[in-house]
Amino acid sequence: MMTTHTTKMLIIGSGPAGLSAAIYGARAGLEPIVVQGLQPGGQLTITTDVENYPGFRDVIQGPWLMQEMQAQAEHVGTRMLWDTIVRVDLSGPPFRAYGDGGDVYEGETLVIATGAQAKWLGVPGEQELSGKGVSACATCDGFFYRGKKVVVIGGGNTAVEEALYLTNHSQDVTLIHRRDSLRAEKILQDRLFAHPNIKVLWNKAVDHFVGGEGGLSGVALTDTVTGESSVEPTQGAFVAIGHAPATELFKGQLPVDDGGYLIVEPGTPKTAISGVFACGDVMDHTYRQAVTAAGTGCMAALDAERFVALRHHEAAQSAAY
Incomplete structure (x- = not known):
């Protein structure tokens, strides 16, 4: 049977952002419900x-x-529900x-923590050698x-930022x-080309990742101009072709930027709709870290919590007159 679940704080997404919101919300008495979605725990569940x-x-x-985050959230009073919001x-x-099964989730406030997924090349060896x-x-x-x-x-x-960052750890x-x-951007390109520990291979498409003893040993490449094949030996390969924020549900109801990320008031998780908040990678195209x-x-x-308290105060004031 279809069920309606009600709460003062509804959270969609169960990664570090959603579960942290749940922990704080539960401690504030908001009795949060977390709808976990297709990937309970978010991207960290596929990180070793x-x-x-x-x-x-x-x-x-x-x-x-x-x-551990989920256990902590449940310990302080969060309800974890598995469903896919459609x-x-x-x-x-x-x-x-x-939900796709017909259940309805109602929240006095809504916290969107649906995250973002890294874009992958989709070539052989990529997923097998992930991690x-x-x-x-x-x-x-x-x-x-x-x-x-x-x-x-x-x-x-x-890609350029990641290459520059990696020079902190590698000289090659x-x-x-x-x-x-x-x-x-040109300023990033200037820094890249000026760095002595970075070289660039132009016109090279990745054909597949090459596994060796204990993990990755190289990247098989195809020259996009000549068609020539080659293998670039390496012990670590970082795919940096962008991220896809999970915002499809909210398009047409909340504004998104050119990259598809939810737009929030600078320095806050507040969206264009009062009472609806966005947190984590779904609104952060810069840092994208668990912390x-x-x-x-x-x-x-x-x-x-402040939104709920203000609404209840205003309702009490109206009832008094």
Whole structure:
């Protein structure tokens, strides 16, 4: 039977942003409901070694970290529900989300924490070697390639920024691009070309990733002009062709930027609709880290608490007259 679930704070998404919002919301008495979606726990559930989340001196596993966050959220009173949201109605409050099985979720406030997914090349070996030499986040994983030869694949701002970042760990960084010019901003290109530890391979498309003993050993390339095949030896390959924020549900109801990310009031998680908040990678095209997602989740919960308190105060004032 179809069920309607009601709460003071409805959260869509269960990564670091959604679960942090849930922890703060539950402690504030908002009795949050988290609808987990297709990937409970978010991108960290497909991340192996995590070494940059505060509070852990040793390397931890991404899935374990998300299990602990969920357990903490449930411990303080969050209801975790598994469903896939197929439609939302933001004309409230209450704001409504509709699951693919027919259940309806109503929230006096809505926290959007649906995240973003890294775009992948879709070539052989990419998924098989993910976490074994192939990554989509230099900031997350670059530290594990100290002193090793690494490559970055892409030609936009993200690719150039990742290549520059990796020079903190490697003296041998190669940027691979399928065209003969970059799309990145000129200032970033100037820094890239001036760096002595970065070389660029032009007109090279990735054909497949080559596995070796213990993980990645190289990237098989095809020259887009001559058709010539080659293999670039490397121990780490970073795919940097952009991210796709999960905002399809909200298009037409909330404004998005050119990259598809939800637009929020600068420095806050507040969207264009009062009572609707966005946190984590769905609104952050700059940092995209677990710790920054968690921070914006906290901000969303605090603002949601204030929104609810103000509504209840105004309702009490109206009832008194």
